[in-house]
Amino acid sequence: MKQLANDNEKTFEEERLSRRRFLKNSGIAVGGLAVGGVVGSVIPWRTKDHPAEQVKHKNQKNPNQALMFLSKDEFATTQAAVERIFPKDDNGPGAADLGVAYFIDHQLAGSYGFNARDYMEPPFFHGEKEQGYQGRLKRREIYRIGLRELQNYSQQKYKKKFTDLDAKQQDQVLSDFEQDKANISTISASGFFAMLRSITLEGLYSDPLYGGNINMDGWRMRNYPGDQMKYVDIIEKGFQKIEPQSLNDHM
Known part of the structure; x- marks a missing residue:
């Protein structure tokens, strides 16, 4: 055995x-x-x-930087406009370098552009400013009309396309839109500018997963930590400056 x-x-x-x-x-x-x-x-x-x-x-190109709604000309106009709203300076990159135009394009291609969560049935009445937009046009339609009117107004005022204007002239055109000095039809000039400014800020500080805030540099300028999963390892150490993380870092 x-x-x-x-x-x-x-x-x-x-x-x-x-x-x-x-x-x-x-x-x-x-x-x-x-x-x-x-x-x-x-x-x-x-x-x-x-x-x-x-x-x-x-x-290799970033696959997230691909147009989904805007034409190339519309994208170029958007790129120029958002850069004037949030220009590059000594503090860091501007909206163009942060990919804000791609963020806007992707948003307009999705539920935001289609007003998917808004009540869009008639009758339509002219609302007060604090009530926000009241109308039948979707955001993507407003935005496309706004870009066209931006170009038309630039031609009328300076005999050039918006993308061919210098920074000072572009600022003046955008300022005229903001103050409703630009006489345009179909949409409100100030309403379009307000929408453009709002979505520009969203693109600056959204998660890079959505196209903007490239390399999380928008967050870095604000010392914002981004999408941290936990703070257990530093919670007792007082205030700490930590590298931001995006949703992509947890995939």
């Missing part, structure tokens, strides 16, 4: 070593301790990209 037990133990050990040798030689390992361990040295798990791959990734 003792000899039989020894023989069984020997057979089991040989099978174990044989199985281990097979995994090591064939490079087959899935999960568990095999990865990064004895077998991990055989399997080509790549921890760092090859230099050529690094260049490829570096030059």
